[in-house]
Amino acid sequence: MSSFLDQIFVLAKERILALVAGAPDWLAQLVSSLLNITALLVVFLSLFALVSVLERKILARIQNRLGPNRVGPFGLLQPVADGIKMLIKEDIVPTRADKVVHFLAPILIAATAILALGVIPYGRNMTPFTIDGGILFFFAIGSTTELSVFMAGWGSNNKFSMLGAMRAIAQMVSYELPLILTVLPVVMVVGSLRPDAIVAAQGGYSFAVIPHWFVFAPWGAVAFILFFVSGLVESNRTPFDVPEGESEIVAGHMTEYSGFKYAIFFLGEYLGMFAISGLAVTLFLGGWHAPLRVLEFVPSYIWFFGKLSILIFVFIWVRGTLPRARIDQVMNFAWKFMLPMAFACIIAAAVWHYEGRRLMGWFWSFGVLAAVYLALSRILETGKKFAPRTYRFAE
Amino acid sequence: MNSAAFSIIAVLTIAAALAAATLPKLVHAALSFALAFLGVAAFYFLLGAEFVGLIQVFVYVGAVAVLIVFTILLTRRDAEKDRGFNWSGALIALAVFAGLIWAICKTTDLSVAVTPTRALTVRQIGEALMTDYVWPLQCVGVLLTAALIGALVLVMEERR
Amino acid sequence: MNPTLQLFLIVSAALFCIGLLAALSRRHAIFILIGIEMMLAAAGLNFIAFWRFGPQPAPPTGVMVAIFAIAIAAAEATVGLALVLVVYRHFRTTNVDQVDQLKG
Numbered sequence: 019m020s021s022f023l024d025q026i027f028v029l030a031k032e033r034i035l036a037l038v039a040g041a042p043d044w045l046a047q048l049v050s051s052l053l054n055i056t057a058l059l060v061v062f063l064s065l066f067a068l069v070s071v072l073e074r075k076i077l078a079r080i081q082n083r084l085g086p087n088r089v090g091p092f093g094l095l096q097p098v099a100d101g102i103k104m105l106i107k108e109d110i111v112p113t114r115a116d117k118v119v120h121f122l123a124p125i126l127i128a129a130t131a132i133l134a135l136g137v138i139p140y141g142r143n144m145t146p147f148t149i150d151g152g153i154l155f156f157f158a159i160g161s162t163t164e165l166s167v168f169m170a171g172w173g174s175n176n177k178f179s180m181l182g183a184m185r186a187i188a189q190m191v192s193y194e195l196p197l198i199l200t201v202l203p204v205v206m207v208v209g210s211l212r213p214d215a216i217v218a219a220q221g222g223y224s225f226a227v228i229p230h231w232f233v234f235a236p237w238g239a240v241a242f243i244l245f246f247v248s249g250l251v252e253s254n255r256t257p258f259d260v261p262e263g264e265s266e267i268v269a270g271h272m273t274e275y276s277g278f279k280y281a282i283f284f285l286g287e288y289l290g291m292f293a294i295s296g297l298a299v300t301l302f303l304g305g306w307h308a309p310l311r312v313l314e315f316v317p318s319y320i321w322f323f324g325k326l327s328i329l330i331f332v333f334i335w336v337r338g339t340l341p342r343a344r345i346d347q348v349m350n351f352a353w354k355f356m357l358p359m360a361f362a363c364i365i366a367a368a369v370w371h372y373e374g375r376r377l378m379g380w381f382w383s384f385g386v387l388a389a390v391y392l393a394l395s396r397i398l399e400t401g402k403k404f405a406p407r408t409y410r411f412a413e
Numbered sequence: 414m415n416s417a418a419f420s421i422i423a424v425l426t427i428a429a430a431l432a433a434a435t436l437p438k439l440v441h442a443a444l445s446f447a448l449a450f451l452g453v454a455a456f457y458f459l460l461g462a463e464f465v466g467l468i469q470v471f472v473y474v475g476a477v478a479v480l481i482v483f484t485i486l487l488t489r490r491d492a493e494k495d496r497g498f499n500w501s502g503a504l505i506a507l508a509v510f511a512g513l514i515w516a517i518c519k520t521t522d523l524s525v526a527v528t529p530t531r532a533l534t535v536r537q538i539g540e541a542l543m544t545d546y547v548w549p550l551q552c553v554g555v556l557l558t559a560a561l562i563g564a565l566v567l568v569m570e571e572r573r
Numbered sequence: 574m575n576p577t578l579q580l581f582l583i584v585s586a587a588l589f590c591i592g593l594l595a596a597l598s599r600r601h602a603i604f605i606l607i608g609i610e611m612m613l614a615a616a617g618l619n620f621i622a623f624w625r626f627g628p629q630p631a632p633p634t635g636v637m638v639a640i641f642a643i644a645i646a647a648a649e650a651t652v653g654l655a656l657v658l659v660v661y662r663h664f665r666t667t668n669v670d671q672v673d674q675l676k677g
Contacts, residue, residue: 116440119440119441119444150463150464150535151464151467151535154464154467154535155467158467158468158471158474158475159470161470161474161475161476162474162475164479165444165447165474165475165478165479168479172440172486180486184483184486187479187483194475209536210535211535416575416576419576419580423584426588427584427587427588427591430587430591430611431591433591433595433607434592434595434599435594435595439601439603442604442607443603443607446607446610446611449588450614453588453614453617456581456618456621457618457621457639460581460621460625461625462621462624462625462639464636464640465617465639465640465643468643469614469617469643472643472644472646472647473614473646476647477610477646477647481603481606481607481650484603484654484657484658485603487658487661488603488657488658488661488667498598498599498600499597499599499600500598501597501598502593502596502597502598502599503594503598505597506590506591506594506597506598507590509589509590509593510587510590513586513589514583514586517579517582517586518579528628528629530629530630533633533636538633538636538637538640541632541633545637553641553644553645556644556645557644557648560648560649560651560652561651563652563655564651564652564654564655565655567655567658568655568658568659
């Protein structure tokens, strides 16, 4: 029964495909791909709608107020109202803007985010598209986002948009290196670039209680934190949202976009967040595996979306808690701290794997990471003394 | 191999390349350049070399195109258009093209059709890189480091 | 009609000549660099086409050359663009016709 529930979507798709069994080969492939794409779009667009209202409510609760609570029960129908509002807004395009570039930019950002979602395994046998270099495909698609951000900034014919776009691209390019370098230890230990193989390699349990997820290895924990922080930067989320800081540069590269195009930018940013979280779950948190062996009867996609929800909650939590970082602080952090730590992760993973995952391997890899961290914290010490903090409250 | 896919990708790539070479506005040309390289990456996928196609998208569209666009932004005067087009260059390019087409069509051995085979896996490329091609790999690593340091040194402002 | 090797070679020759066109006939330094990158990509396409249409199963020589060509093209684009920046800083123009003095 549990395996039937687990494979229910796969079986449903096979049922539908049986309807076109007599057709030529390319037609069957086309129908199969279209089914995958439709399922992906339905799931993630509804998740986007849900997360957009949940974010506002969670941020509101962190800030000691209620979020939207008028439209529907607990405000959960707010996305419908938002969607209608965005659709009926006037679409303003600046007169001297480059029309084609201005139009294509939001479409490309959303399209690349949706493409990247296609290689993540959502459950047992539930990867939409299996490509041999799946992880590389994800990062290749992610790197084309920078060009779309530039198109948005340049196509608006606005100096502030251009400045915001340049800052966004500088930030994204700098953090691509730690993002990819932290994935390298996982790929090295598993020996394959396919997300299915990476999830399958995290399948065992030690003493039936501790799963073999990579986040429980010392290099995996550090790599997961670095990957998560780089994901925060790549999605332009606080504390790294200088490109869209409202009090500084209005909306950065999205300033001149109104109505539905702004909604598409919003969609692209959230889908990028989902894609990075999905990849983090796949690489470090064991994908669709259950945390305990006794809990394996729960369907695999429930576990995947549960872990994804936790990561999205952490994204929103960090947004509500931390202030914005300055752009030079952001770049310093990337090049001086995250890059050396990412290299240390690779060495630690190599040591762990070379020792055959025995106790000495754990000890040495932890030692490498601790040594590099301590060295970096000594070297990067600026010795700046801050003035004592004074607080003034309203009397 | 699908001939419909081939013709679509070929038309797209050549059109984007022509746009990149002849458009007067720089930024449009840079964006068509990125599109042309996406077309070439699609060709690599069609030919069964998926890893090279992904590397092409990653390096050219994700890095080189962004570099070019940044340099365009940093070297702007008020007029963004490129002034002047040298027609003798077009004649030379046409002559070279004619020569190449003549050579290709004259060689009769080249009309072979494709033999079906499995696509090259990343594992095979990795093994080849680490066994037969380890020296070129290290040399390319040194070259990239040298290019990185060289570019930084060039662009650094001198302290007066 | 399945695409034969000739068709791939014609496409890559066309790409090469368009790159040559960009490199020879434009006066802006960045256009010339775009043309050079296009020529390198066309050569890579040639290598992969020959590897694929040769006797299978073949050693991945063509693929290796293409990978290294992409890496080297990236390095060369970096240094070339840095040079364009430095030249712009000195001559205040990117028109290669006006960069004709050795006096620095």
